[in-house]
Amino acid sequence: MRALADVLIIFKRGDFVNGWSFLFRWAHVVVGIAWIGLLYYFNFVQVPAFAELDAGARNQAIDKLASRALWWFRWAAAATLGFGILLLLVQEKGSGGGSLLFDNDYWKGASGRSIATGMLLGITMFANVWLVIWPNQKKVIANARNVLAGGEADPAAAAAGRKAAMASRQNTIFSFTMLLFMVGTSHFFGAISTNDSGSHRAIYWAVTIVIWAVLELNCLGIIGGTGTGGTNWFYEDHKRAIGLGLGLVVVWYLLWVILF
């Protein structure tokens, strides 16, 4: 039988799989599930369902249901980022080997490159939640409550809803590749990679940054505006967004195995 103090072994181990790393990893995944689960609920369930409600019922649902879901959604996003950063801070090179964060070789290698790609997408998704989706949804909720209270509808509410919806669809599209690299960092990409040459890394980052920038600028309306056609075709239906998101997983996977 272990001594009572050993029950708290999670806080005593100082090696690579130290207890803090494990605790933050677990918490990160729990709140990450809450965030992305709600993202999928919004995209796959709520948006199609709300489209079938009449205006009165929709305003009620925005007031009572969507506002609550958005509270959990944005704070789960903040907690996911927070635990993700904590997890990064406590990662060690080896037993007592110092922080991975300041280890240049780590970031040049497969694991560092994998988590850097996942974090690029995850932090972009977090920014979309707090800087685009939530500020615009606040206008939608305020409008619904005002109308329910007998006030005039805000003509700007529909445009605000559209901006939030585009960013939300883009987050769904990014989410699949983001999770590929989150999970792949410790469980896949390190084991399959045999080449870390500088020129291949440069190609990898150039292609990654272009894909990321084009998609993000598009969801902000900077490339294709806020209409429904052209490059926004993928945002019009959640099945199209899932298709593009899974397609990107294949693109990034092939990019990785061809280069590394």
Ligand code: HEM
């Ligand atoms: C928002 C920005 C995010 C940051 C900065 C971040 C950071 C990290 C870090 C540093 C790791 C450890 C990688 C390793 O060495 O194994 C990790 C793993 C992971 N993250 Fe994230 N993450 C973010 C978003 C997300 C989101 C939204 C999810 C959704 C569920 C998520 C799920 C995971 C999972 C499942 C793992 C792998 C756990 C494991 O293999 O044991 N992360 N993340």
